[in-house]
Amino acid sequence: MVAGRYLRARRKEAFISVIASLTMVGVAIGVATLIVVMSVMNGFRAELLTKILGLNGHFTAIPIESKFSDYAETVRVLEEVDGVSFAVYFVEGQALASGQGNSTGVTVRGMDEENIQKLNLLHQAAEQGGWDGWDESRGIAIGWRLAQTLGVTLGDQVTIINPNGSMTPFGTAPQIKSYPVNVIFDLGMVEFDSFFMYMPLEAAQDYFKLVDEVLKPGMGPLDPLATDEEIDAAYERIGLASAAEVFIDNPDAVTLMRQRIEQIPDMRPMVLTDWRQRNETFFSALQVERVVMFTILSMIILVAAFNIIASLIMLVKDKSADIAVLRTMGATRGAIMRIFSITGTAVGVIGTLTGLVLGLIVAANAESLRAFVSNTLGVAVFPPEVFFLSSLPSKTDPVEVAVVVSVALGLSFLATLYPAWRAAQYDPVEALRYE
Known part of the structure; x- marks a missing residue:
């Protein structure tokens, strides 16, 4: 009182x-x-x-010793590990994108529609256009900030230039191709909306020359005088991937999940990099x-x-x-x-x-x-x-x-x-x- x-x-x-x-x-x-x-x-x-791990995954699995041609089987095995939500494979490379008079460096990532659907953050971020028929579209998806930088909108052509192109008698010729813009997305993060570009998996494999051609099983030595049609028929086209992303249920359990993934029997040799290592600083x-x-x-x-x-x-x-x-x-x-x-x-x-x-x-x-x-x-x-x-x-x-x-x-x-x-x-x- x-x-x-x-x-x-x-x-x-x-x-x-x-x-x-x-x-x-x-x-x-x-x-x-x-x-x-x-x-x-x-x-x-x-x-x-949420943004970083929604696209890049908790683990990045990079193959070593051999070409990553068995990416579909590798992802299937990874998804069977207890504690793994899902895994995706992709093709990735750096290129120069050119639009209506403006150019900028971009990270090009090739993914098929099945894997894009696994990434809810990306799949639901489409502001213009859509992912239906993505694999057959032969187009690209870009962030809205990148679209503003290049001065393009839905349906416009974007030219992508990769210095590591075809070998010629005069040296390496840049790889130059144009693709229509089929999707414009908004992820809400400047880095992804400004520098990431997506294209169908097969188109990315062709563009970055990640294609291996081997003789079909049972084919003997080819006739030196074989025609181009006979050569194409004798060889089998095998697409390659750059790496795989692994998404786990508990982002903090990276040590335990690393042990489980590394203990998978008969798993191809791979280097695992977790999200803490990539973003430690x-x-x-x-x-x-x-x-x-x-x-x-x-x-x-x-x-x-x-x-x-x-x-x-x-x-x-x-x-x-x-x-x-x-x-x-x-x-x-x-x-x-x-x-x-x-x-x-x-x-x-x-x-x-x-x-x-x-x-x-x-x-x-x-x-x-x-x-x-x-x-x-x-x-x-x-x-x-x-x-x-x-x-x-x-x-x-x-x-x-x-x-x-x-x-x-x-x-x-x-x-x-x-x-x-x-x-x-x-x-x-x-x-x-x-x-």
């Missing part, structure tokens, strides 16, 4: 009340800022993981940044806690006569400590709860607020070219929120101990001497 009265300001105590209110606002801002920043960083990491930097940001922003709450100390010390000085009267009426030192501890802690509790509500509201509407600020000021806030993603993601972790609230409440309580102890040490005689 006494602590509650001290929290309610009277006219002569207005200055102390203003300091307490500002302290409360400081705690609320610190808590809200921590919740919003940690939620955005969690969302950023989760969204990047990037995700390590994200983790370090999360820890540093939490530490730095916690200083806001720490500053507010010092304000609690300052406001309580002023309150104790102002209430010295009241403390003396309470002591002469029989109040113990412990009671005096409890009064001022409750007063200071109440400021921290109210500030923390206010910051909690404010932080959760802002974190839940982070993208809407970003778009509003960008449209209002006419300035790109969190530009996708820098932050990789087209929108500002947010994912609130209840455990982290609980830690933030606990830190704020703990610091608020600790900040009350010294002023409350000082109040309990007041000598009633000295306090009332000049009253």
Whole structure:
């Protein structure tokens, strides 16, 4: 009751009340800022993981020792491993794409329709066109940012240039072919929407010369005078793949899944690279940044806690006569400590709860607020070219929120101990001497 009265300001105590209110606002801002920043960083990491692992897989299996002609059988065996969701095979190469007067480097990936359907992220990202009849289309799929860069739209021709073309008496001639744009997709990640291009598997095999021709079984030596038609009939065309991607149920179980895959009997020799190895530096930097940001922003709450100390010390000085009267009426030192501890802690509790509500509201509407600020000021806030993603993601972790609230409440309580102890040490005689 006494602590509650001290929290309610009277006219002569207005200055102390203003300091307490500002302290409360400081705690609320610190808590809200921590919740919003940690939620955005969690969302950023989760969204990047979803996008990166939604296309590139948790393992990349690269064949060694021989040409990767048995890719279909290899993928079937990989999918039988316990813990593997699915696997896909593909052809991949680098090329220069040229559109309506503009050119840019691209990563070309050849996949058939069956494997594209396994990649829900890619299959559902088609904004224009569709994947129906993909294998027979002999066209390409590009991201909307790449389409803007090249100045093309659905149905336009894109010329792809690969320096590793055919051998001629004058050297290597570049491989140059044009393909119509059949699909324009939006994956929501700048890297994929700007630099990735997909084409049917057989078209990619032809373009990158990943085709092996061997004599059909039972065929003897060919007649040196055989015609081209006879030669074509005698040879069997075998397409090759560049590598396979393996998608597992638990992205964090890479060590266990590596052991299971490597223990597959009669599996062809392959080099396995997991997603942590491919993105080790990037995700390590994200983790370090999360820890540093939490530490730095916690200083806001720490500053507010010092304000609690300052406001309580002023309150104790102002209430010295009241403390003396309470002591002469029989109040113990412990009671005096409890009064001022409750007063200071109440400021921290109210500030923390206010910051909690404010932080959760802002974190839940982070993208809407970003778009509003960008449209209002006419300035790109969190530009996708820098932050990789087209929108500002947010994912609130209840455990982290609980830690933030606990830190704020703990610091608020600790900040009350010294002023409350000082109040309990007041000598009633000295306090009332000049009253």
